[in-house]
Amino acid sequence: MECVILAAGEGKRMRPLTTSRPKVMLPLANRPMIEHLMNSAIKAGITDFIFVVGYHEEAVREYFGDGSEFGANIRYAVQRSQRGTADALNAVKGLVSDDFLLLNGDMVMNAEDISGLSGAVSPCMGVFKSSHPQDYGVITTEGKRVTGIFEKTSEPKGDLINAGAYLLEPGIFGIISNLELSERGEFELTDALMEYVSTGNLTTYALSEWGDVGEPWNLLDANAAMLENLEGNIEGEVEDFVVLKGAVYLGKGSTIRSGTYIEGPCVIGENCTVGPHAYIRGATSIGDNCHVGHSSELKNSVILPDTKIPHFNYIGDSVIGSKCNFGAGSKIANLRHDKRDIMAGDRNTKRRKFGAVVGDGVLFGINSSVNPGAIIGSGAAIAPCTLVEGKISDNTKYGR
Ligand code: TTP
Known part of the structure; x- marks a missing residue:
């Protein structure tokens, strides 16, 4: 199975650490965060990757090359301007022909969860029970079926959050092609997933561990977790x-x-x-x-x-x-x-x-x-x- 990792974002919240590098190249335990994610996927038996790069893409390409030094096979797709996660995924249109994993590059996940998600039935979304759901997009469910996906709000409808990890099928590209810009001016993957929600097809996979690395202080937590x-x-x-x-x-x-x-x-x-x-x-x-x-x-x-x-x-x-x-x-x-x-x-x-x-x-x-x-x-x-x-x-x- 191929694994697409989104690594094109600038990471504005991480400024000034992202002045001269993309967020995914910031280190945890002295290794780029995306390397840890890739290693978890490799441990889960995945060796074929497509990195979607854009902002300071040279840093990612120079470090990873074709992936052979890391025991992986890495292809690259380019998102020229950062117009949202669905737009980033669209960069791999035509490069995947079967079910594939999609992971945000700015998070920490373990091999067991990647293995579990890749073995689920597509389309499936990795979810995590969070103690501070107000900081994330939240989902509602009936059993394992997703019934709603909600933007970050101070009054979340539950504690299950969208972890930015998905098992998807190539039909997603057709849905993306019909998307409209969101209120914040991006093409959002969550808008595309709502199509599956409306037909009752999107299910969840509960992650046992997860950490996102969007803010500088998240780096400290994620670094500490790695060093454990x-x-x-x-x-x-x-x-x-x-x-x-x-x-x-x-x-x-x-x-x-x-x-x-x-x-x-x-x-x-x-x-x-x-x-x-x-x-x-x-x-x-x-x-x-x-x-x-x-x-x-x-x-x-x-x-x-x-x-x-x-x-x-x-x-x-x-x-x-x-x-x-x-x-x-x-x-x-x-x-x-x-x-x-x-x-x-x-x-x-x-x-x-x-x-x-x-x-x-x-x-x-x-x-x-x-x-x-x-x-x-x-x-x-x-x-x-x-x-x-x-x-x-x-x-x-x-x-x-
Ligand atoms: P975000 O954290 O939503 O965006 P960002 O990484 O640009 O950070 P910030 O909000 O601080 O500006 O992105 C989630 C993931 O998606 C992350 O791995 C980067 C990736 N991404 C892209 O590849 N292209 C994009 O256009 C966007 C918005 C995100």
Whole structure:
């Protein structure tokens, strides 16, 4: 069976992390999220994939090529402008001739569920019982039959959500060709599926585990979930007087220097230097070529490659882009004194602890302090001793 993965979206909610890469290439445990999804499908016995790419498609193509290095056979279809999920699926019209799996590329699913969904009767929708259905499209059912699909609303009609995973048949392309633009100006897959709902043909498959990765703070949860299964392994060098607790993975060419204390799960990529005297707490992923130096502390964060956190820094519950540099003493706060949920701009992270979202190439002057919920645009330069809060656009010079 072929598996179509939608990977063309820009991921506006993930900005500025998606300034220079598509959302699906953002890492969980140092691997693009779409690689984890593909690996789950491979474990479920699927080897043929069609990736629908568009926004920064070169990043996906360069990383995966034809898939042979990953034990997969990947073809590509292109969605030129991001006009919705049904439009993205339409890019594979003519490429599939039988039942196929369709997965949103920005989510986490396990192999058992992919296997179960692919063995269902088409058309079938993967659904998940969510504790916060108001954040998703919700469906209603009678037995296994879908009776309604509803947009995200503050008063959902139940707790079963549309997980963005489907078993479909080629007849869907005929339905898509008759779709009209939705109110938000997109061709929506859910509108196409309503055709099946009206004839009583769409059934559900209940997923046992699921996570979507639409917002930056979802990356932290999904990263932590990935790291739960981390098998520790030391491929680099660990100097004397280093304490490693829990699962720690250290990549080739990396060194953990004396006095460093790591509470896993923690994955450190290749050619990194950690310490002397660094403190890293789980669940943290550090990309290739990073430096975490003396008296720097990291906790529950995702750090993209080539970033330097070299002297007396604190980063908690944050997502940090690539090629950033933290001046000595610069820190990111992750808790409000009134303990209220952290707001990131006008969005509620629904987390009591959240630090910042930092784009690529941000330079922090010494002793700069970042307030919880800050979103700092790619290429921004923060002046020394500056208090950073709110939203900062790409390439801004901030502070004195
Ligand atoms: P969304 O999360 O709805 O959209 P997005 O990924 O562009 O993110 P944002 O809302 O933050 O802008 O997309 C769900 C999936 O569908 C995701 O895997 C990306 C994919 N997609 C496309 O491939 N093409 C599209 O035109 C859209 C809207 C989404």
